[in-house]
Amino acid sequence: MSALHDHTHCIADALTRADALCAERGARLTALRRRVLELVWSSHRPRGAYAILEDLSQQDGKAAAPLTVYRALEFLVEQGLVHRIESLNAYVGCAAPGDVHSGQFLVCEACGDAAEIDDPGVGAAIIAAAAGRGFRVQRPTVEVRGLCKSCQETSR
Amino acid sequence: MSALHDHTHCIADALTRADALCAERGARLTALRRRVLELVWSSHRPRGAYAILEDLSQQDGKAAAPLTVYRALEFLVEQGLVHRIESLNAYVGCAAPGDVHSGQFLVCEACGDAAEIDDPGVGAAIIAAAAGRGFRVQRPTVEVRGLCKSCQETSR
């Protein structure tokens, strides 16, 4: 997530994909929900619910209540359009909505970027480990803190 | 974590291990910190900071402030005596303090139990996935939601 990428384009893409997915599923991507999704995507970094709330208030002029944002986020998470990053209490746009996947993140301590990966090896290892203990997996959460490639290079 | 286990004994064990570890490291396991550790262990379930705070107030009669508990927990987490479960905002005693490990949890949605595992396959898969992307791992978090063995059997 860097200088070399057309961010406006990638927000537009995310919205288009969301429109298509919701239409297909009969889920209602209302104006508010769409707007919240757009605000989540407004950076590639995880954003807190209250940051989004502030955007709504400032950019749109309406003083929204926290619940407004939380309900929209809940919908977006259910639809797989957004992931919640537990260790940050924050939300980030899903790079591959529609695909079945669990949400694995490499969270950089330096720049705050959260790169979503969907590593089959990690997923398989978790399922195997759980199965060995008789545990039925419903929702795996993997959030790896560390330093991303570009931050390692910078700090050197 | 069930009827068949001597819980009193296992709390005492945890405290003994903590004493030994801290002595060895020159870390100060003060009365307060020791007491908080004991309260974390008072069930095998993850406990919130405020639940521990309440215990302190009720059982010990002192009306402690949140910070008191948070500071003790911070110390205990640093020493690896306690893990924080991000997705629950809660803390749980570490089953194997002293050993190097990262904290992987199988969290049962039904009974609330959080079983700590240290599966080498999962750890290795995460490191491999990160390495493939140039990411330097500092602290992996794995929290798997699902149903534990005994809850699956019960619900059947």
Add this chain to the structure above:
DNA sequence: GACAGAGTGTTATAAAGTAACACCCATGTC
């Protein structure tokens, strides 16, 4: 156009976590 149900607004409140600063007390030093 009346109904049902989903979505949204509003107010209040709970839960989780932190900042700033004062005090205490064990330890080592002179």
Add this chain to the structure above:
DNA sequence: GACATGGGTGTTACTTTATAACACTCTGTC
């Protein structure tokens, strides 16, 4: 013994994150 030092604790106030309860509105359906 007096003293400085620094880690640990207490206290007050506050911020951030999240939810409850209830009323209202919009949208599609018959």
